[in-house]
Every structure is written in structure tokens, then in C-alpha cells.
Amino acid sequence: MTIELLDWxxxxxxxxxxxxxxxxxxxxxxxxxxxxxxxxxYSADPCTQFAILVSAGKTPGLIILGVVEExxxxxxxxxxxxxWAKEIDSSQQAAVAKMAFDYxxxxxxxxxxxxxxxEEIGSPCExxxxxxxxxNRGASLVPKLVGNVDLQRATDxxxxxxxxxxxxxxxxxxxxxxxxxxxxxxxxxxLFDRFREFHYQVSGRRARSAESWDIxxxxxxxxxxxxxxxxRDSELVSGTLSVDGDDVSYYATGxxxxxxxxxxxxxxxxxxxxLAAKDRGRKTYCLGDIYPDGAGTAKERSIGRFKKGFxxxxxxxxxxxxxxxTKGNRIRQWRP
Numbered sequence: 001m002t003i004e005l006l007d008w009x010x011x012x013x014x015x016x017x018x019x020x021x022x023x024x025x026x027x028x029x030x031x032x033x034x035x036x037x038x039x040x041x042y043s044a045d046p047c048t049q050f051a052i053l054v055s056a057g058k059t060p061g062l063i064i065l066g067v068v069e070e071x072x073x074x075x076x077x078x079x080x081x082x083x084w085a086k087e088i089d090s091s092q093q094a095a096v097a098k099m100a101f102d103y104x105x106x107x108x109x110x111x112x113x114x115x116x117x118x119e120e121i122g123s124p125c126e127x128x129x130x131x132x133x134x135x136n137r138g139a140s141l142v143p144k145l146v147g148n149v150d151l152q153r154a155t156d157x158x159x160x161x162x163x164x165x166x167x168x169x170x171x172x173x174x175x176x177x178x179x180x181x182x183x184x185x186x187x188x189x190x191l192f193d194r195f196r197e198f199h200y201q202v203s204g205r206r207a208r209s210a211e212s213w214d215i216x217x218x219x220x221x222x223x224x225x226x227x228x229x230x231x232r233d234s235e236l237v238s239g240t241l242s243v244d245g246d247d248v249s250y251y252a253t254g255x256x257x258x259x260x261x262x263x264x265x266x267x268x269x270x271x272x273x274x275l276a277a278k279d280r281g282r283k284t285y286c287l288g289d290i291y292p293d294g295a296g297t298a299k300e301r302s303i304g305r306f307k308k309g310f311x312x313x314x315x316x317x318x319x320x321x322x323x324x325x326t327k328g329n330r331i332r333q334w335r336p
Contacts, residue, residue, distance in 0.1 A: 001099045006051035011036040021060050021085040024121050029245040031065055031081045034219055039076035040067055041211045054100045060085040061096035071114035079119035079319045082130050097129035108324035117321045139322035146315045147287035147307050151278040163309035166267055173268030177230035184223035192217045195229055195239045199255045219243050226276040228269040240269040242277055248284045249277035
């Protein structure tokens with residue numbers, strides 16, 4: 001078993017053979033090239049990037065992507081991501097997971113990590129070796145619901161999944177607003193910068209670095225995303241920004257004039273973003289987290305209810321959090 005730290009400057013450097021073994025990394029924008037460039041530059045606060053490859057002999061086994069920022073091991077607001085290689089043998093997974101977590105344990109001392117937050121992509125029904133290691137460290141478990149739109153279906157089928165009450169609002173918004181799209185066909189930096197200022201006006205703070213905004217525009221201009229903005233009486237009132245991985249387009253940012261929430265200013269831009277992602281050949285449009293009652297903040301639940309109006313498909317995964325000081329009880333995986 002070996003540990004290797006992969007180079008990560010603008011993006012993680014994966015040899016073609018490694019990219020073939022870990023296709024899920026490039027498929028999703030959070031873990032793929034967009035997230036690798038964007039998240040370390042999202043905040044002005046310094047962070048240390050980790051792309052950890054664990055191999056069983058010469059066979060790649062596991063890649064962990066995460067950053068250490070202010071004592072947290074995560075992916076800048078998202079859990080750190082764990083990816084198994086396609087060809088790793090199940091009999092080797094326990095030893096690979098042990099080495100991975102032994103290395104993570106050292107980060108508490110070398111990097112001052114006080115809390116770990118991780119998510120294993122494609123969590124199986126029963127607990128995996130990764131999740132057992134989390135339990136053994138006394139980790140807490142938070143179920144995660146994510147809204148997805150299957151873009152491989154016909155547009156009419158996608159439309160039928162939209163909440164009935166939303167359909168007239170989408171049509172009304174398209175009539176009452178002038179919609180513009182910034183993408184590879186219209187890489188308008190001036191319009192994108194206007195959206196950036198609109199984001200600042202609505203949020204009241206500049207939470208993101210200028211470089212992170214430039215990265216978003218670069219991806220949109222290269223055909224790896226889109227920005228849909230809506231104007232009423234020549235005034236910018238809404239914007240929906242999506243970024244892509246190889247397979248998935250992700251709802252990255254939605255900004256809407258709070259004084260016009262009584263008007264359907266958000267529905268048409270989101271719907272147009274979904275259709276634009278389908279036109280770019282993506283397989284899935286990810287709306288992000290959907291918070292059930294009792295989870296998240298009131299604002300997060302409200303945003304989740306809005307997003308859920310565009311799909312009936314919810315994916316489930318598990319997020320684990322633990323502190324190096326937490327004491328866990330050793331649990332073994334049951335085998336019949």
C-alpha cells in the first residue's frame with residue numbers, strides 16, 4: 001500500500017490511466033476541473049489542497065480531494081470527496097481505506113485539522129469501508145438529498161416533472177422579462193460583470209475573490225456552463241449561473257431581486273438554464289441540496305423547496321463529520 005500526493009496547482013494532474021480509473025471525478029463539476037480551479041480561490045483565506053492517491057501495490061485504489069482551511073478538512077463548503085477506482089478489488093478496499101484514514105489522522109497534527117467533513121461519491125446501500133472508518137472515529141452522519149434533472153429525456157418529459165404551479169410562472173416570467181444567456185455562443189464579459197455586481201448588491205458583501213469570478217466566466221465562455229439573466233424595464237432582476245463537468249451541469253448561483261420576489265423572476269431563468277445544459281450535451285442537471293423539514297436553516301429549506309419544483313428525482317448520499325478528539329467504537333462490516 002502506498003500514499004502519493006498528486007500535484008494540484010490550477011487543477012489536479014491525473015495521468016490518462018488514472019483519469020480512466022476515476023471517471024466520476026471529471027463527470028461532476030464540484031470534483032472535476034471547475035471545482036479544482038474554483039474552490040481553492042473562492043475565498044481570500046489561505047488553504048492547503050490535498051489530492052491523495054492510495055494504491056494497492058501498483059493498482060490505484062482511492063483518491064481523496066479536499067482542502068484544509070481554518071482547521072477544517074472539506075471542499076470549500078462541500079464535503080471532501082472520496083472516489084474508488086473502477087478496478088479496485090473489494091478484498092483490497094479495507095486495507096486501502098485503513099491507509100487513507102491513517103494518513104488523514106496525521107493531518108490533525110501536521111495541518112491543524114480540527115474537523116473532517118467527507119462524502120463518498122456513489123455510497124452503496126450498506127456501509128462501505130470508508131464509512132466504517134468514519135464510524136470508528138465517532139463520526140456523525142448527516143443524510144444528504146440532492147435534486148437532479150435527467151437531461152437525457154425529451155424536453156416534454158422534463159417539463160412534465162416541473163411542478164404544475166411553476167409552469168405558468170415560467171411562461172409568465174419569459175413574457176415579462178427579457179432573458180439573455182452568456183455562454184460559448186455569447187461570451188459577453190460586460191454582461192457577466194454586471195451580474196457579478198448584481199450579486200454584490202443583493203448579498204451586500206463581496207464574499208468571493210475576483211479570481212474566482214474570472215474562473216467562472218472562463219468556464220462559461222469555453223462552453224462549460226451558462227449564465228441566464230433576466231431584465232425588467234432594462235433593470236437586471238435575476239440571474240442563474242450553471243457550471244459543468246463532463247456529465248453534470250451544476251446550479252452554482254442564483255441571484256434574484258428580493259424586492260421582486262412577488263413576481264416570477266426566478267422560474268424562467270432556471271428553466272432556461274436546464275434547457276441550455278441539455279443543449280450542451282450534459283446528462284444531468286444538479287439543482288443542489290434539498291433540505292427536508294427539520295434540516296438546514298429556514299433559508300436553506302426555502303431555497304430547497306424552490307429547487308424541488310423543477311424535479312421529482314432526489315439522489316441520497318451520506319456526509320460524515322468527526323473531530324480528531326472524538327472517540328469511536330470499532331465496528332466491523334457484517335458478512336453472511
